[in-house]
Amino acid sequence: MPKVLLVIGDATEVLDTMYPYFRLPEDGFEVVVAAPEKRLYHMVLHERPPGWDITQETAGYHLRSDIAFRDVRPAATCVVTALLDPAWKVEIEAEAVLP
Numbered sequence: 001m002p003k004v005l006l007v008i009g010d011a012t013e014v015l016d017t018m019y020p021y022f023r024l025p026e027d028g029f030e031v032v033v034a035a036p037e038k039r040l041y042h043m044v045l046h047e048r049p050p051g052w053d054i055t056q057e058t059a060g061y062h063l064r065s066d067i068a069f070r071d072v073r074p075a076a077t078c079v080v081t082a083l084l085d086p087a088w089k090v091e092i093e094a095e096a097v098l099p
């Protein structure tokens with residue numbers, strides 16, 4: 001089964017994270033959740049209340065990462081990103097091998 005790296009961090013958006021987390025296995029991929037550290041991460045929801053011009057952020061679900069970034073070794077796989085932190089919004093062209 002091919003593996004897909006799903007990159008998360010604290011305050012990652014629930015929908016952007018959970019959709020590929022559940023959808024990719026339906027097509028035969030194993031999702032491996034990667035984050036800065038191997039631990040439990042807090043996700044958030046964004047909704048735009050009536051009359052607001054901006055979204056309101058609320059606490060969402062939690063998701064445990066399978067692997068820390070430092071433990072991902074270069075090789076071949078697909079990379080999916082779902083990140084809220086603008087500092088992490090980069091195009092990831094690198095490939096990786098997952099344990």
